Amino acid sequence: MDRKVEGTSSDGNNMNEGMLVEMGKECQIWGRRGGLGHWWPELARSCHGPGSSCCWSGTAAEFGLTWARLLCFLGLLGLVSATWNLASLRCGFSAFCKCDFLPDLRGLECDLAQHLAGQHPVKQLVMKGLKAFVENPALAKPLVMSFHGWTDTGSSMLVQYLFQGRMASPHVHHFSPVIHSPHADQLEHYQSDLKQWILGNLTACGHFLFLFDEVDKMHPGLLGVLRPFLGPSWVVYGTNYQKAIFIFLSNAGREQINQLALDAWHACKDEEELQLQDLDPAISKAIVNNPQHGFWQSAIVEDRLLDFLVPLLPLQHHHVRHCVTNELAKLGLAQQQEEEVVRAVLDRTAFFPEKERLFSSNGCKTVASRITFFL
Structure with a gap:
């Protein structure tokens, strides 16, 4: 004759096989919802079948019921993670900001090599800056790059290799002076709006890319409000601004870059022989000495907050x-x-x-x- 499994519950009543069966049924219901109906009944039967030695005290019985439910939940979670994978689960619930930032540096490097003609400084500086930024687990400051010259020449190609949503990503913002700050007499209003705009976005998510177009047409002094967000020594409470990327596009320095390229041609040199140490001073001087440029009196250049000055060369x-x-x-x-x-x-x-x-x-x-x- 099969031995009856008995125990004593916390209120002194006997816990018989019926309670264990209920545990099995409950677990089976959970398992069926997760597609695991074939396994959970075996777990229940193993604890109350013929010859079982599962004899629990009352406290243990209550604990066993809780434990069975926990095991059922973990099994269901395992099925979900196997079906969607943990990254998808994480993205779907609480970390879209991290999941949208999916840098494909190898793809970017291949695309630059194949499609970006005559821009060896871009290939060199952009890849160097992005690799150091992406691979550094303890960033001290955001990545700040300023492109100068022919601003249509591959300057925004990198966006599609950094964010899953590309230019349509909610974490990529494009600022244009023609659209966002057209009136010079409202400079203080624009400064306040720009600061709150950056602060609000970086509070919501650290992985943002801010693209500032036509900086040479911005009102002088406007970009000064960005200074606290660009350096390593400031603390902006409530934000994780070190993970952000700031890109500035400007025609400033184009004449100087063109002249250096022309001088190289007259000297029978290829553009590829132009050295960055020759181009950087010319660009910096063109920015600092131009009172109509957006960087004017912003201290961004003087405080060396630009990680890379990227010259865009004229195309032959x-x-x-x-x-x-x-x-x-x-x-x-x-x-x-x-x-x-x-x-x-x-x-x-x-x-x-x-x-x-x-x-x-x-x-x-x-x-x-x-x-x-x-x-």
């Missing part, structure tokens, strides 16, 4: 050709037709200086739109 004929072939490759044109379109685009591209006709006046900015006229 072979660079524009590279841009055209890249666009045509997306269309899958035959090689003969491709060459005809390349020649047509180059013939209608303005180059400077007038005598040498060496550099494209618009970089690769209008290449995509021009191609459609010759297809």
Whole structure:
């Protein structure tokens, strides 16, 4: 005859097999909801089947019921994690800000090498800065990069390799002086709005990218409110601003960069031979000495808060050709037709200086739109 399993509950009553069966039923219900109905009944039966030696005291019985429920929950959680994976579960509940920041540095490096023509400083400085930023577990300050020259030349390509939502990501913000600060007589109002805008975003999430376009057209003094967010020695309470990325785009320094590139050509040197130590001083001087620039009297340059000054070089004929072939490759044109379109685009591209006709006046900015006229 099967031995009856008995125990004493906390109120002195006997705990018989019925209570254990109820435990098994409850666990089975949980398991079925998670697709685990085949396993949980075995757990229940193992504790009350024939010859079982599960004889619990009253306190142990209550504990056993709680423990069974806990095991059921953990099993269900295991199924969920196996189905969605833990990263998806974490992203879905509370850490979208971290999950949206998915830097693909290898993909960025490949894209820069393949599609960004004539910009070796960009490839060198951007990859150096991003690798150090992403791989550093204890950041002291945000990453701050300022691009100067032909601001259409690959300066925003990196965004799509940093955030899952790319430019549409809620953690990527684009600031334009034409849209956000058009009136010079409202400078104090713009300063207050900009500060609160940055503070509010960084309070919600540390992984933000702020893209400031046409800095050379911003009202002088506006960007001074950013100074506390850019350095390593300030504490901005309630924020984790060290994880942010600030990118500034500006035409300031373009004339100086163009002149250095022209001098290199006259000296029979390739643009790739231009050294950063020659370009940096020229750009810094163009910014600091320009009272109409957005960095004017902001102390951002003087306090060395810009981690990288990235010069964007003027593009020569072979660079524009590279841009055209890249666009045509997306269309899958035959090689003969491709060459005809390349020649047509180059013939209608303005180059400077007038005598040498060496550099494209618009970089690769209008290449995509021009191609459609010759297809």
